[in-house]
Amino acid sequence: MIEDDFLVATRTFYDAVAEDYAEQFRDHLRERPLERALLGGFAEMVGNGGSVADLGCGTGVATAYLASLGVDVFGIDLSESMLAVARRRHPELRFQQGSMLDLDLADGSLAGAVSWYSSIHTPVGELPALFAEFHRVLRPGGHLLLAFQVGEETRRHDQPWGHPVVLDFHRRRPERIAELLEDAGFALGSSTVRASEERAGESGPQAFLFAREHSGPAGAQERF
Template sequence: MTDAPRTDDTRTDPAFVATTRTFYDAVAEDYHARFRTVLDDAPLDRALMGAFAELVGPEGQVADLGCGPGRVTAHLASLGLRVFGLDLSASMLAIARRENPGLRFEQGSMLELDLPDGALAGAVSWYSSIHTPWERLPDLFGEVRRVLAPGGHLLLGFQVGDEPNHHDRPWGHPVALDFERRRPEPMAELLEHAGFTVLSRTVRITEGTTVARVPQAFLIARR
């Protein structure tokens, strides 16, 4: 895995991966400005991360997959976890490194993790599976399971719903992307089929300053 933006190999990426990277490269600074303090006003989210941190413990390595500008990575680190962030977007990673100089951030795809089997004690996908098509989620969850050690934990967050939330030209940038909303029950079934045991399903109404006025779902699963 490299910190430098990928060049030739991006041409072999699935179209949805390339589209996601392009979108977040374009909106990174505006996205960071809008959401940089969102966790400050989300006590239930912080509580779930605290439970995840307690399950994982301070010894093993944790990956924040799809870390964006690194706010969740930094919060997990503040809970005592040995955590690094991974993201597709070089622009998002530049912000993450700027804002969190003591933490490690790497560029890569959740579908092809440059990690040995069983390397992680924990993984977090905090609203980062929402750009992966439904038919590719088994691949994603299988890859996460591969890099988790037996007994390792996954924290998965996403918006609840049946139709995607389409963002077109956010903050005036000439890009567009679908943010998939999903139901917790079929997501839990996919995790079980991938070899996880789902320990917790939490659905909450929107709290704080979150933009989308839809319920939010959080699953904690163990390999």
């Protein structure tokens, strides 16, 4: 399989910066009560109904937090260097290498999926395919939590921490992402946007969308 350029660029970028990234964002959820609450709500929705995948898990921070809440969760990431950090820090959890656009998972095999700032490197033209893949692996009524930065521009990170790599970070409008999710077969449950936190070095608002696979029992979309 020939990989798209953005997948190669994403893997190369995170393979290079993994250790520096891990130190910079070692425990970024500790000072983010809203994010912890949203992940907690997701954990409660999924309950003990089956496996959850943290798609684009990076160093496993969100994976570990969900696991601490009793979720049967595992992580998938494109970068082996990021996964090496995740496995070192969370040896009790399962992490595997893979692309979110071509998941090595059976149809309908997941009770839930989290994309925690992991869709931000996917070009807009590839988002329908990405969300279709998320939909494919979720069982009827399965839950999805998607986090991303709000905006319309693309920001390019060039030579972070002195590494000779570059990568584009795409910002999105929540209403447009909601439309794409619905086109892929999801029912939108909620959309939360919070202001940026300057002390955390953020330069724009952050969005968190809950959605549910829409082929479940009638009325399931009302029971988020």
